[in-house]
Amino acid sequence: MRPFEYVQAEDVATAVAESAGGSGNGSGSFGGTVKYVAGGTNIIDLMKEDVMRPVKLVDINALPLATIQETASGGMLLGALARNADTAYHPVVRTRFPLLTAAILAGASPQLRNMATNGGNLLQRTRCFYFYDVVAPCNKREPGTGCSAIGGLTRQHAILGASEQCIATHPSDMCVALAALGAGVHVTSDAGSRVIPLIDFHRLPGDRPDLDTNLAADELITHLELPAAAAAFAGHSAYLKFRDRASYSFALVSAAAALDLHDDGSIQQARIAIGGVAHKPWRSAEAEGLLIGGQPTTANFSRAADALLEGAVGQGDNDFKVGMAHRAVVRAMTVATAGTVTNTGEIPPGGPAEPGDDAVPNGRN
Numbered sequence: 320m321r322p323f324e325y326v327q328a329e330d331v332a333t334a335v336a337e338s339a340g341g342s343g344n345g346s347g348s349f350g351g352t353v354k355y356v357a358g359g360t361n362i363i364d365l366m367k368e369d370v371m372r373p374v375k376l377v378d379i380n381a382l383p384l385a386t387i388q389e390t391a392s393g394g395m396l397l398g399a400l401a402r403n404a405d406t407a408y409h410p411v412v413r414t415r416f417p418l419l420t421a422a423i424l425a426g427a428s429p430q431l432r433n434m435a436t437n438g439g440n441l442l443q444r445t446r447c448f449y450f451y452d453v454v455a456p457c458n459k460r461e462p463g464t465g466c467s468a469i470g471g472l473t474r475q476h477a478i479l480g481a482s483e484q485c486i487a488t489h490p491s492d493m494c495v496a497l498a499a500l501g502a503g504v505h506v507t508s509d510a511g512s513r514v515i516p517l518i519d520f521h522r523l524p525g526d527r528p529d530l531d532t533n534l535a536a537d538e539l540i541t542h543l544e545l546p547a548a549a550a551a552f553a554g555h556s557a558y559l560k561f562r563d564r565a566s567y568s569f570a571l572v573s574a575a576a577a578l579d580l581h582d583d584g585s586i587q588q589a590r591i592a593i594g595g596v597a598h599k600p601w602r603s604a605e606a607e608g609l610l611i612g613g614q615p616t617t618a619n620f621s622r623a624a625d626a627l628l629e630g631a632v633g634q635g636d637n638d639f640k641v642g643m644a645h646r647a648v649v650r651a652m653t654v655a656t657a658g659t660v661t662n663t664g665e666i667p668p669g670g671p672a673e674p675g676d677d678a679v680p681n682g683r684n
Contacts, residue, residue, distance in 0.1 A: 320366050324375040328382065331539060335508050337377045339537045355379050355539065357400055358434040360427075361443040369453050370460060371444075384438075384541055387412070393547035396505075399438030399540040403493065404429070406437055416545050417661040418556035418577055422496035424662045425560045428567045438540035441494060441504065441520065444531065445487040445598075446569050448472060458484045459528045466528075473634035475571065478641055480597040485528030486634055488595055489521055490569045495594035496558060498602050499575040500549040505542040508535060514544065518592075521599030528598070551588060552577035557654035559647050561595075570595035571637075572644045576651035578615065586610045586619075591627055591652070596644055603627045615656040617649060624648035 328334035338353045354373040356362055357380055365371040385400040387409050395416065397406055406412060407423035427435065449455040449467040456465035468476055468486050476486045494517065502517040521532055534540075555578040562568040572595045579588035589610040592602040606626035613619045624645045631641045654660075 321369070321372050323366075323373055325378065326375060327378045327380075331382055331384075331507060331541065334377055334379050334382060335537050335539055337375070338539070339509070353377060355438075357436040358402070358439050360431050360435045361439065365444065368451060370451055379539070390544070390547070393550065395545040397437050397543040397545065399542060400436050402433055403427070403435045403437065403440060404432040407432065412545075413661055415550040415553050416500060417553055417659045418500060418558055418575055419493070419496045419545070420661040421556070421558040421659075422492045422573075422575060425558055425573070426492035437493075437543055440491055441517075441540065441543075442532070443490055446475065446490050447487040448475075450487060459487055459524075462527070462529045469634070473636040475569070475595075476634050476637050477598060478596050478631040478633055478637060478644070479601050479628070480523040480599070481632075481634075482524045482526065482528070484526050485524035485598070487524070487528065488597060489531075489599050490595075491600075492558070492560065492570065492573060492594065494521070495573050495592050495600045496575045497543065497545075498600035499577055499590040499592035500552070501546050501590070502549075503544040503546070504540060505544060506534060506538040506540050508538045510535070512541075517543075518600065518602055524598050531598075549577075551579040552590065554659055555580060555655045555657075556659045557651045559651040559654065561643055561647060572596060572640055572647050574644070574647040574651035576648070576655040578652070578655050580615070580656075584614060586613055586615055589623070589652075591623060591648055593627065593644055593648065596631070596640060601627070603629075615652065617653065620649040620652040621645070623652070 326337050328337055352373045353375045354362060356376045356378055384398045386398045387401050388396050389411060390396055403423050407420045413420050447468055449457050450459050455467040458466050466485055477488050497517045503514040504517055504520050505514050522530055557576050560573040561571045575592045577590040578586055581587050589607045591607055592600050594600055603626060606623045609623045609626055610619055628644055633641055
């Protein structure tokens with residue numbers, strides 16, 4: 320690990336001031352960067368591997384950003400420094416937003432979830448093999464050097480939104496659920512505060528794959544907001560994850576599905592987001608719109624999956640992802656139709672999909 324300056328920030332203003340002049344949370348790896356550190360479950364590993372070389376770490380653990388609370392409108396504010404485990408098991412999150420609980424518990428390991436923070440989860444970096452290999456050219460790590468993944472081993476890489484510069488994918492499970500629920504990301508800087516819709520928080524690679532997010536250089540994530548309207552999906556949601564092993568493995572493909580059904584069984588609202596397929600969680604309003612007013616049938620789910628995956632292209636080793644993603648969407652929507660399972664051992668209103676079906680949303684079959 321290379322030498323770096325370490326600063327402990329006692330308040331938000333100090334943290335923002337210390338980060339001023341850096342290259343921002345979402346930018347490339349090498350060079351004179353300033354980074355925030357909280358749980359450290361990703362950035363410290365990257366520093367040990369010499370993939371990231373910040374000149375300064377600003378420790379933000381002392382900031383008062385770990386609370387999880389309800390909003391006046393019935394939504395939730397999740398502190399950026401709240402640990403993933405605390406968020407997943409929070410009783411209100413489990414009851415009103417069980418999709419988020421299921422997604423968080425499908426990721427990492429209990430030990431990591433006890434350390435990783437909500438804000439850090441959004442900022443974790445790709446697990447592309449070539450990004451981690453410092454001798455391999457990588458536009459995300461060193462802009463302008465090339466993309467070793469293109470024409471290389473591509474089993475885990477993107478089928479949507481890729482560019483000639485980068486075909487990496489974003490690794491988060493939590494972000495896929497947040498995208499489906501219409502979450503917002505509260506950020507602050509010397510210029511003021513703003514809320515970025517989660518679906519717009521991460522970038523597609525384009526010609527700047529070194530930039531993971533749309534954060535400005537000195538912006539700090541303070542909270543995530545779950546809108547009250549997303550509680551309408553509490554009884555019918557599912558998170559399905561396809562991976563190479565049952566635990567502690569990143570998604571090849573994941574699907575977050577949420578439905579709000581009329582009394583006659585027709586679909587009033589629908590949300591679909593998929594992960595493991597692009598540089599960001601992938602969602603399509605057009606695909607969701609195809610479901611509104613229809614019945615929750617396999618045929619309708621398949622039409623929506625076709626729309627969601629329009630333009631999907633494999634890179635050779637990952638051609639299977641196109642079909643896998645389609646099946647994941649249809650299956651997740653089918654499970655969500657029957658009910659919700661959070662994988663916490665408790666079933667929220669709406670009941671489970673089927674007796675013993677609690678393993679399905681977490682990809683164990």
